Amino acid sequence: xxxxxxxxxxxxxxxxxxxxxxxxxxxxxxxxxxxxxxxxxxxxxxxxxxxxxxxxxxxxxxxxxxxxxxxxxxxxxxxxxxxxx
Amino acid sequence: xxxxxxxxxxxxxxxxxxxxxxxxxxxxxxxxxxxxxxxxxxxxxxxxxxxxxxxxxxxxxxxxxxxxxxxxxxxxxxxxxxxxxxxxxxxxxxxxxxxxxxxxxxxxxxxxxxxxxxxxxxxxxxxxxxxxxxxxxxxxxxxxxxxxxxxxxxxxxxxxxxxxxxxxxxxxxxxxxxxxxxxxxxxxxxxxxxxxxxxxxxxxxxxxxxxxxxxxxxxxxxxxxxxxxxxxxxxxxxxxxxxxx
Ligand SMILES: [Zn+2]
Numbered sequence: 001x002x003x004x005x006x007x008x009x010x011x012x013x014x015x016x017x018x019x020x021x022x023x024x025x026x027x028x029x030x031x032x033x034x035x036x037x038x039x040x041x042x043x044x045x046x047x048x049x050x051x052x053x054x055x056x057x058x059x060x061x062x063x064x065x066x067x068x069x070x071x072x073x074x075x076x077x078x079x080x081x082x083x084x085x
Numbered sequence: 086x087x088x089x090x091x092x093x094x095x096x097x098x099x100x101x102x103x104x105x106x107x108x109x110x111x112x113x114x115x116x117x118x119x120x121x122x123x124x125x126x127x128x129x130x131x132x133x134x135x136x137x138x139x140x141x142x143x144x145x146x147x148x149x150x151x152x153x154x155x156x157x158x159x160x161x162x163x164x165x166x167x168x169x170x171x172x173x174x175x176x177x178x179x180x181x182x183x184x185x186x187x188x189x190x191x192x193x194x195x196x197x198x199x200x201x202x203x204x205x206x207x208x209x210x211x212x213x214x215x216x217x218x219x220x221x222x223x224x225x226x227x228x229x230x231x232x233x234x235x236x237x238x239x240x241x242x243x244x245x246x247x248x249x250x251x252x253x254x255x256x257x258x259x260x261x262x263x264x265x266x267x268x269x270x271x272x273x274x275x276x277x278x279x280x281x282x283x284x285x286x287x288x289x290x291x292x293x294x295x296x297x298x299x300x301x302x303x304x305x306x307x308x309x310x311x312x313x314x315x316x317x318x319x320x321x322x323x324x325x326x327x328x329x330x
Contacts, residue, residue, distance in 0.1 A: 017311075018311075021307070021310065021311055021314070025285060025292070025310075026291075027291065027292050051256050052254055052255075052256060052259070052318075053314070055256045055259045055260065056259060056314070056317065056318060056321065057286050058259075059259050059260070059262060059267050060267065060271070060282070060286045060287060061286065061287065063262065063263070063264040063267045063268075064264060064267055064268055064271070064287065065264050065268070066166070066170055067169060067170050067173050067179075067182075069165055069166055069169045070169075070179070070183055073165065073169070073183055073186065073187065074162060074165060076187060077162075077165075077186075077187055077190045077191070080187070080191055081157060081190070081191065081194045084191070084194065084195070
């Protein structure tokens, strides 16, 4: 199952890391996406990377608490804008 | 704009030379109108709106007072939540964040004629906020003025950093983390690295939008993001280790 896993790194590791960022950021071309998705089916290090990197994005989106906007902020801004308008 | 040099994290010690020269090309342009001659990476239809810096002079009265209020209420104010959270993650202070957002909105209103109704208001506002932060808040914040080069260097000079990281950090460890740990890891990054992660991962801006918000070429967005993620991963890994995940 880990046939390409030598020294924890595949032969195209750098290129893979680069494409991985593009794939996860939604910036990869169809060709790049296809290449990557196919590649991780047979490359264990890249498959692991893919899972880690996408999980990091997940936890950033799901675990970071949003700060509520102070209640008076909009009011203050609007009244200042009206002064200048 | 004036503060660009100070703000840029890049310096002699920066590891990626190609990247550095690119930055120079874009940030060392002189004069206040450097926003109007963008070229290369940042060309597209949104260019005019985002490139028109709120600092620039606007002479054309594009909108009536009523139209201005409609745009302000309809297109600007809906982003206040994202703006406030961005401001807070930059300043780490509720009052500063509030002031920064307020100042951004007042500037946006003052320069509303350089905004084209129906275009990317969020990116336009984020750009104003980022510039206000650099020019007005950076000086008094507790944030160190420069990237901690030791941090960056030691990471990039460590040959097996990549391998070590991918083997040590597990998906399960990440899932077990609590919000505070994720937040601390993000907040520990130098402001420029923190910023690209916020823009990309939390706010979902595209590389192209980020390039405009930050006034840097897309290539620099990519390399900065890549570095930021590696540093973040490093932090998360040490949290995971110290918590015994
Ligand atoms: Zn691979």
